[in-house]
Amino acid sequence: MPRLLLLLLAPISLLVATPSTPGAPSYEVELTGTPDGRTWSGRETISFTNTAAESLPEVYVRLWGNSRGCGSVSVTGGVVERDCTVAKFALKEPLAPGKRTSISFDVKLTAPDREDRFGRSGEFSFFGNALPVLAVRDAAGWHLERDVGIGESFYTVAADFAVRLTHTGNISVPSTGVLADGVMIAKQARDFAWAAGPFRSAESVSPGGVRVRSWVTPTVTAAVADAARADAAASIDEFGRRYGAYPDHEIDLVLNDRWTNFSGMEYPGFVLLISPNSPVVHEVAHQWWYGIVGNNEYADPWLDEAFATYATDVFEGKRRAGCWPGMLPVAITRDMGYWGAHDTSYGTFVYTYGSCMLHELERLIGTPAMERLLASYAKAHWHGVVTPADFKAAAQDASSVDLKAFWRDHGI
Template structure:
């Protein structure tokens, strides 16, 4: 076999072996854009938190959020990764061929230093030492950073680094384009792409740590098209300021604009009243609204706006799988200001970024009668205009609202504890699988309620689609899931750990994921025996309490540490303080934070108060800080 045919054969084998990693329980593909930091009250200079802003730079989580030619992200086939298993392989066919790879990133305006780096390996069958037959061009935006060719062939990887500080405050594309001629092959292999930002000023925290604004109610009226993929209407949000520090502005989080191509977005807010809207920031996911006058402690305000939603294609937590639409995180919600300032974290597809305060929702959804619309809260259907139905969903003390729309098959039941449970299945889910998920849901909701407190949301809707790439996703009273007993038990556990007992999911992801996976183990009869003997840290910087900024830069370790090590630490805590003390601790801790917000420091204090054992060394051993 000739060199060119040998490369082509191994290339095909590599493409056939390419996989995408998923983990049950929540979204696991890494994706993030950098935060455009904002000061409190709009008075402080822009701040910069040192961060790495390329998502999935090591390609260990598959292709997203990269856009690439078919088969570029791969493993094996005659090439190897610089780190991990996966890499990006451009060209190498030995025939006329063009490959591309790109990702859009946002460099925070407050950062004064930005460095783009990647590891490049070039191998070639070309013999010329003077002619560049095959070329790879690296760009940021429209600027060419470097061009490599068959003349750069060398054994192993070489790190390439570029100063891109001039792009601070901009959203730009990092791109690689490989062009191969019809002669001998040249392979351009990329791995561990990173863009590190740092420097700039800091934003002082507010004078008190009270979480504000406190939403008093979300009222939404939307009408869909015939497919249920496009919705338009109006939303209003009432709020108060419980903080002694006046509110001069609020921020709306338009989370699902991550799924667009900023400034072209699937969530559009227009005709805003109750304040003055600024330009979208943080990858078009944050909208600052300056209030007409500072809102003093105890005073109330409101904003209203027209809203349009366009659900993109893809079986995602915000996406469309054929005729079935899944609409999570689509409604704009109020951002939180606390001791750390305004929380304007970037969207992450690796886990969650969501940090909201509980509120009441009244949502009216006008849709074709051919579509079933499961939703957060308790729903009542009434006849609409010809061929249409109006679904009115009311939900008390929830952190967000989600729904779906499509020709689902619905089955219902009631748990022994009295919770109404509905299972909505897409086409292709067998009746036996749907019935199995109904049985699982009824068992899980009662099991979690017995340990952590009665389920408060009236009914529970589970929407089942085996095409979800992420395993499962939780919303109050509404979950998306595969046909999986473990995953569904996990997502229902999130009704307590994230839904009822809230947390800052971006900065403290272990407080919902580890606690929920621990609850899942208990519900399914797993004791986590000797689990800590399998723990192996990747570095001294790796900790259970790390934020999503760390996990987006180390995505291959997210599930292992947050889910696996996190729940194991809780099993070890149970063995340390005793089963009875642990049961009482979690039940009472949930009660004390019911509809509130949990922090690592508060949980550690509660755990220490539940035992006479000094837990100082326990927290150190298990790398639980805060």
Template sequence: MPSLPAWPSRAVGRLLVVLLALLAAQGGTGVDAVTAARSEATTTTTPAHTATPDRLRYDVTLRGNADGSRWTGRQRVSFRNSSDRPLREMYVRLWGNGVDRCGTPGAPPPVEVSRVSGGTAGRLSVNCTALRIALPKPLARGERAVVAFDVSIAVPERNNRFGRDGAFRFLGNALPVPAVHDAKGWHLDPYVSTGESFYALAGDFRVAIDHPRTLKVPATGRTWTRPAKPGRSLTLSVAHQVRDFAWAAGPFSTATETTPSGVRVRSYWAPGTNAEGVRLTRQDGAAAVDRFGEEFGRYPYGEIDLVMTSGFGGGMEYPGLVLLGTTEEGSAVVHEVAHQWWYGIVGNDEYGAPWLDESFAQYANARFYGWETRDCWSEVEWPSDETALANSMAYWAGHPGEYHFLYTAGPCALADLERTLGADTMARLLKQYARDHWYGVSSTAEFKKAAQSVTGKDLNPFWKLHRIR
């Protein structure tokens, strides 16, 4: 096992918060003209194997029971085939079934889909996390189709990204989302508890959540809450160009502030959460969203929700919403906010190349806190020749004791790249790279090519040394 980087004690504390987040994971109403132009730029070139289905539009209605532990509703997904090849089927990923798989007799899986329209549903596969839907006729390039289905969601009795903590419910990865098809075929990777399996294309969500008035419901997107039937409220959310939709429910305390750049930061915390930790999280979260907006491109969603409890282990990121275990030391909020860019805005196959979000987010985290990274690479000791930063989750899930390299060696490698290129050049590289992949999908090969394009130095020895293959 390698030593941790020689960072200050406060920095190491922050790093440990993020590593705890890793362990815990185991068990506007519109976009501005510039952002819209970026979105179009990522979708106008359509090679035969381009990622599809894209231009996703979700319309969802949900109704929660008295304590927010069960949700039922209807989900409609409109999509386009952007590939040159006809699309004869699509797959929906039910990631909420990842831990429980297909359930047990008398205890069905947490997420169930029924009454499918717009196609013919097959049998659940990949441990009940994938549902094939055969389309009525082949969908040609540029054509759109719609599938819809009823969805039933039972929140598991575990403290997890999809789970509960006392009276508080977390619904991360609860809504089904379409799988991605690209040059590798359909991405039907298995669920992993260490890290993430989630690979999704950006889309627009319109979600109406009917819930008891006693529950606050933070959610992805810009949200408004209004009275509904007696004793109930309706929370409406609109989210443009996001890869997933998450929400929480519970008797939270709340506060709202607006950053200097105009981002609305809504904080939600459970009673009993350390007051100083809440203050630090709100302070650092608001500062981070503006800081990263300057470094990587303006935050496009208008609002971000920080959901804090003392019992949640670590942190978990979703578009416009982060779940945070919060103590007197604060939380992993800066790392999770960085994920709004590295995974959220600049997408990647989180199963195939998790370093592209975890290492980049932790590098941003280190820069935010001003950690000293000059000598941290010298302390990296690889446990075997197979260990490499660009490994997939298939490797890391089989070597969970090595997964921390994405949080330690990964940001150290990027810090070394900064020293190799120069700080100003690295800053320009990341900002341009984010712009070029805004709402799109990144890959290791594309990042290496982009880095090589900004320098006359041969970077091949660098990639070899840092095991970015």
């Protein structure tokens, strides 16, 4: 049956730390898939507003699906550059400040032969970071940094998508978005991802009313799928109480046991998970720390990974007393360019020491203050983009303790 996946994007607040332009992007996409769901082709339109003070002569579109080799994602009408991961679109005429326009192009996506978030696994295809999305331009200029091959190097703003996925195969197509009157709706989403194949599915509803669906490949047992849904339901309600209610009505978990390059990957309302031993709670935490409170994942990977790890610890009752090892030889705030060249240190510093720093902060200012801090910080930057300075300012506002020495001692 044809499926219409419609996602609409709302305006973002224009604070000093947030992207300056393009603003309020929205995506309309119509794709037709091959019967096996491996290749999708069609038309994409991106609308946006020039929220800068000067005219905008061009925009850039990220083709992250080509980061491990050209050919998996192709577009027409733009000049493709930078190892096939960027397409430059010259506007018909410079877009004046405050004005809105759109670009349209043909697009073709083919899941490559690799076990990855954008790849192919047996009869199943996965389209994570595959759909072309607008690049971000802020005070530092256009962000066209490459995907370094580990973690996430992505930088997007909250947007609305309208995506129609049509196919004739005997397959299921779980995706970002919520079904309403035959239409998949995803508002204020930072990306749009989907999978295609003969999945088995099941669903449950959390006590807080969030629909949790699991989609599994044949070798994933029903018990594993049930456990994943239970963990997702419990954590999504808990995180909603701590950081602000989950803004969508459902979340889709896609479980496969063949991935070798990652154990889990988060997208808005849509999570890819290795089975068994899936990091379900961590990926659900990313719905807040990345999905709702966004960041430049290339420049500041700790702003989502450390927070998702800390949130998982708190959910599991782990307080990590004495976890900070002292002055670190490398700051946890290094960018993905550094971690790509030092990949064996990435997880230890960004995830482990990053979350440990947050535990140490909690011990310094007290648990009630830490809880107030994270709730107010999330509310203040809901669907926005944060920087380290934003978090430091929020932490200082939440505490009567002068935190200058703390930041210095922890290299923040």
